[in-house]
Amino acid sequence: MSDNSAQSYWKSNIRIVLSLLAVWFFISFGCGILFVDALDNIRFGGFKLGFWIAQQGAIFVFVVLIFVYIYLMDKLDDKYNLENAEENQSAPRTSSEEDAA
Numbered sequence: 001m002s003d004n005s006a007q008s009y010w011k012s013n014i015r016i017v018l019s020l021l022a023v024w025f026f027i028s029f030g031c032g033i034l035f036v037d038a039l040d041n042i043r044f045g046g047f048k049l050g051f052w053i054a055q056q057g058a059i060f061v062f063v064v065l066i067f068v069y070i071y072l073m074d075k076l077d078d079k080y081n082l083e084n085a086e087e088n089q090s091a092p093r094t095s096s097e098e099d100a101a
Helices: 003-034 049-079 082-090 095-100
Strands: none
Touching: 003 049, 049 082
16 A cells, blocks of 8 residues: 555544544433433333433444444455455465566
């Protein structure tokens, strides 16, 4: 992978991570602490929504974000053809390939 391609890959990677962290922060801190009083006016399964998000919802969102991260990183790896680059680097060279090089 060239230097420009590697920089672009890591910028995209950081953008994905920061976006997912922002969602997690909003759900866990925003909905679980800051907006809990407003969310408590809504009932979810017999419980106040603010309470439910603080106790269980943030954990569920975190697990979903893990799967979203896996999906987005697979797409990013495919975009930069990273799997083929790793195979080429890790494949041992045969003596005939070394002679040709």
